[in-house]
Amino acid sequence: MGWGDVCIYLLYLLLQMGWGDLGILGQPEKETPNLDKMAAEGMLLLDFYTANPLCSPSRAALLTGRLPIRNGFYTTNDHARNGYTPQEIVGGIPDSEVLVSELLSQAGYRNKIIGKWHLGHRPQYLPLRHGFHEWFGAPNCHFGPYDNKATPNIPVYNGSEMVGRYYEDFAISRASGESNLTQLYVSEALDFIDRQAAAGRPFFLYWAPDATHGPLYASRGFLGTSRRGLYGDVVRELDDGVGRILARLRARGLDTNTLVFFTSDNGAAMVSRTQGGSNGPFLCGKQTTFEGGMREPAIAWWPSRIQPGQISHQLSTVMDLFTTALELAGAVPPSDRVYDGTSLLPTLLNGTEVDRPVFYYRGDELMAVRYGLYKAHFWTWTNGQDERSKGIDFCRGEDIPGVTTMQQVNYTDSPLLFHLGRDPGERYSIKPKSSEYKQAMRKLEEVVASHRAGLLPGEPQFNMCDSAVMNWAPPGCEKLGRCLKGPESKPYKCPWPH
Structure with missing residues (x-):
C-alpha cells in the first residue's frame, strides 16, 4: 500500500524562535515542556536550515520548494540585500509558482493557514488565491499602531475578507505586551482539526503565529510567568499552544497518521536585545548568513511512524517539507522547474542520512x-x-x-x-x-x-515599492465601513538597508 492509499494529515508549526529558545538546548527548566516532549517523542534535527535569513523569502521557499533566487523573493536593487514584504511592496508570490497548498488541494486535502502569510498583501497574492481554503491571520507583520492616514494598520482576515485591524479590533498593548491573538490562533487550529476529523478528510494546517516577532505579545495568563521576561512569556504561550494542538490530535485519534513539523523561518533576532531569543552557540542571528541566522530549531513528530528519542544530523531545509508533503500525499509537482527540496521520509522513518549541500x-x-x-x-x-x-x-x-x-x-x-x-x-x-x-x-x-x-533566477519581486498599494482598502473593508483613502500611485525602487 502506497502513501497515497492512506489518510495522511500534515501540520506545520512555524514559530519565529532560535535554537537556544528550546529547553532541550538551554532554556531554563520547564519553559518549553511541550516542545521538549514533542522532541522526546519524535526526532530532533540538529542540522536544519531555513532558505534565507529573513521571514518572507523563507516562507516562500517552504511553500514552493524552491530557493528565493528561483521563486523571485529577492531584490536586485543593491547587492546582497535582504528584502521582505512590507506594506509598500508591489510584488508577491508569482502566479507562475506552484505552492504545496495548491498541489495538496488537487490531491483532496483541506488546507488552512493560521497566522502571518507574508507572501504579498495585494488581493492576487493572498492565500485563498494559492491553494488554501481557509485563513485566519494577517498578510504582514504586526508593526504599529499606525495613524491610518500616513500608514494603515495591518488587516486581519477570516477567509477572503478582513474582519478588522491590528491595534483597533485586535488589540496589542505596546505598554504591557498583552494581546489575545495567540489564543485566537490556537482556537482556530483546534476548531479546524475537529472539523476535519469529523469529516474524515485529509488536511494541511500551516500554523504560523507571530508573537515572537517584535513587538512581542502574550495573553494575560502568560504575562510575567517567565524568567526570560516578555520574550519568555511569549515562548511559554506558544509552547502551550503546541501542546494543546498535539493533545487535540491525540484526542481525535489523528496522532498516528499526522506528520507534525516544528521549525522557524529564521534565527532569533539579536538586534532585539532583551526582546529577542537565543541562537545558542551559533554566530550572529536573523538577517545574516552565519549559522545563527539560518540554522533553525526543527522537530518532527509522528507517533508510530517516527521512533521516539531520535537525533539526526541530516542536512535539511524548509524546502524539504514541500517535497516530503507531496510524497506523503501522492502528489506530483510540475516537471518544468528545478526544486531545491528533498524528501525527508528516509531520514524520519529510517534514520537515513545522505550527503547534500545547503546554500546560504x-x-x-x-x-x-x-x-x-x-x-x-x-x-x-x-x-x-x-x-x-x-x-x-x-x-x-x-x-x-x-x-x-x-x-x-x-x-x-x-x-x-x-x-x-x-x-x-x-x-x-x-x-x-x-x-x-x-x-x-x-x-x-x-x-x-x-x-x-542550473540556476535560472526568477523575476525579482522586491524591487518596486509604492505607498498606494498599502492596506488602505483590503477585501471586505466596505462591509465594515473601514476602507481608507490612499495616496496616488508613485512607484519607486525599494530601499533595502540590510
Whole structure:
C-alpha cells in the first residue's frame, strides 16, 4: 500500500524562535515542556536550515520548494540585500509558482493557514488565491499602531475578507505586551482539526503565529510567568499552544497518521536585545548568513511512524517539507522547474542520512555553502557602521575580525572555511595553505559550480515599492465601513538597508 492509499494529515508549526529558545538546548527548566516532549517523542534535527535569513523569502521557499533566487523573493536593487514584504511592496508570490497548498488541494486535502502569510498583501497574492481554503491571520507583520492616514494598520482576515485591524479590533498593548491573538490562533487550529476529523478528510494546517516577532505579545495568563521576561512569556504561550494542538490530535485519534513539523523561518533576532531569543552557540542571528541566522530549531513528530528519542544530523531545509508533503500525499509537482527540496521520509522513518549541500543566499548573492561539516563563506557582511551607531546590530556581542564584517567583503578568491563540527560558532577559519582546506574546497567548489550551472533566477519581486498599494482598502473593508483613502500611485525602487 502506497502513501497515497492512506489518510495522511500534515501540520506545520512555524514559530519565529532560535535554537537556544528550546529547553532541550538551554532554556531554563520547564519553559518549553511541550516542545521538549514533542522532541522526546519524535526526532530532533540538529542540522536544519531555513532558505534565507529573513521571514518572507523563507516562507516562500517552504511553500514552493524552491530557493528565493528561483521563486523571485529577492531584490536586485543593491547587492546582497535582504528584502521582505512590507506594506509598500508591489510584488508577491508569482502566479507562475506552484505552492504545496495548491498541489495538496488537487490531491483532496483541506488546507488552512493560521497566522502571518507574508507572501504579498495585494488581493492576487493572498492565500485563498494559492491553494488554501481557509485563513485566519494577517498578510504582514504586526508593526504599529499606525495613524491610518500616513500608514494603515495591518488587516486581519477570516477567509477572503478582513474582519478588522491590528491595534483597533485586535488589540496589542505596546505598554504591557498583552494581546489575545495567540489564543485566537490556537482556537482556530483546534476548531479546524475537529472539523476535519469529523469529516474524515485529509488536511494541511500551516500554523504560523507571530508573537515572537517584535513587538512581542502574550495573553494575560502568560504575562510575567517567565524568567526570560516578555520574550519568555511569549515562548511559554506558544509552547502551550503546541501542546494543546498535539493533545487535540491525540484526542481525535489523528496522532498516528499526522506528520507534525516544528521549525522557524529564521534565527532569533539579536538586534532585539532583551526582546529577542537565543541562537545558542551559533554566530550572529536573523538577517545574516552565519549559522545563527539560518540554522533553525526543527522537530518532527509522528507517533508510530517516527521512533521516539531520535537525533539526526541530516542536512535539511524548509524546502524539504514541500517535497516530503507531496510524497506523503501522492502528489506530483510540475516537471518544468528545478526544486531545491528533498524528501525527508528516509531520514524520519529510517534514520537515513545522505550527503547534500545547503546554500546560504542574501538577496541576489550566494554568500556561503555547506557540504558535510564544512562551510565556506564567499562573502561576509553583518550590517554597516551607520546602523551600528544607531544600535542596530545583527551580531550583538559577537565580533570576529574578518568574519563579522561591517562592509561587504568578497572572499570568493579565497573563501573563509570553517569546520562546523568542531567550530559551530564559526570563530576559527581553516588556513588556506593547509591540506584540509584544499581538499574541502575542491568539493565545495564542485557543488557551487553545479548549482550555478542550473540556476535560472526568477523575476525579482522586491524591487518596486509604492505607498498606494498599502492596506488602505483590503477585501471586505466596505462591509465594515473601514476602507481608507490612499495616496496616488508613485512607484519607486525599494530601499533595502540590510
